[in-house]
Amino acid sequence: MRLYSYVVARDFGFAPNPFFGVCTLCTCKPQIRARAAVGDWIIGTGSKSRGRQGCLVFAMEVCETLSYDEYWVDARFRVKRPNLRGSLKQAFGDNIYHRDPQTGDWRMLNSHHSLHDGSPNPTNVGRDTRYPRVLVATNFTYWGGSGPAVPGRFRNYEGKDVVQQTQGHRCGFSPTLVDTFVAWLSTFERGYLGEPLEWTEGRALRRRSAGKLP
Numbered sequence: 499m500r501l502y503s504y505v506v507a508r509d510f511g512f513a514p515n516p517f518f519g520v521c522t523l524c525t526c527k528p529q530i531r532a533r534a535a536v537g538d539w540i541i542g543t544g545s546k547s548r549g550r551q552g553c554l555v556f557a558m559e560v561c562e563t564l565s566y567d568e569y570w571v572d573a574r575f576r577v578k579r580p581n582l583r584g585s586l587k588q589a590f591g592d593n594i595y596h597r598d599p600q601t602g603d604w605r606m607l608n609s610h611h612s613l614h615d616g617s618p619n620p621t622n623v624g625r626d627t628r629y630p631r632v633l634v635a636t637n638f639t640y641w642g643g644s645g646p647a648v649p650g651r652f653r654n655y656e657g658k659d660v661v662q663q664t665q666g667h668r669c670g671f672s673p674t675l676v677d678t679f680v681a682w683l684s685t686f687e688r689g690y691l692g693e694p695l696e697w698t699e700g701r702a703l704r705r706r707s708a709g710k711l712p
Contacts, residue, residue, distance in 0.1 A: 643695030
C-alpha cells in the first residue's frame with residue numbers, strides 16, 4: 499500500500515470529482531494516475547495561495563482503475579459526463595474523453611478542460627491523455643474547502659512530511675507512516691462532506707468559468 503500526496507491548486511470538484519457516491523481522478527496528475535494501484539491511497543491538500551496549505555481537500559483509496567474508453571462506456575459513470583446547463587456537480591463532470599471509433603483520435607466534451615468556446619484545449623488534451631487512466635474510489639472522504647489540517651505528527655514523521663508543498667507529488671513513505679496515517683483517516687466520516695473551495699466564491703461565476711483552464 500502506497501500513499502501519494504499532492505496539492506490541489508484549484509478545487510472545483512473536477513479533479514478529483516467526488517460526486518454521485520464515487521470519487522474519481524480522471525484528469526490532471528498524470529504521474530499519479532499512471533502509477534497508483536488498487537489499494538493505494540491518494541490525498542490532496544490545499545494551496546498556500548488560498549490559505550489552505552496543509553489542510554486536507556480529499557483522501558481516497560483506489561478500488562478500481564479504468565482506461566478512458568472503459569470509463570466512457572461504463573453505465574455507472576455516465577452521470578459524470580459534464581452538463582454545463584445542469585447543476586454545478588453536473589457542470590464539473592470529469593468523464594470527458596473517448597476515442598473516435600473511426601480515426602482513434604481523442605474526443606473531448608465541452609467541459610472544465612475545454613476552451614471558452616467549448617472546443618478542445620490542446621494543452622489539456624495532451625496532458626490528460628498522456629496516461630489515459632482513471633482512478634476510482636468508493637472509500638473516500640472529500641472535505642473541499644473545509645478539510646482539517648494534517649496533524650503536526652505527520653509533518654515530520656521519521657523525518658518526512660506527508661504534505662506536499664509544491665507542484666508534483668510526494669510518495670515513497672514508509673509502511674509505518676502510511677499505516678499510521680491511514681488509521682488517522684479512518685476516524686473521519688466517509689463520503690462527500692463539503693463543497694469545493696472555488697464554489698464558495700460565487701456559484702454563477704464558477705458556472706461561467708467551467709470552460710477555463712484548471
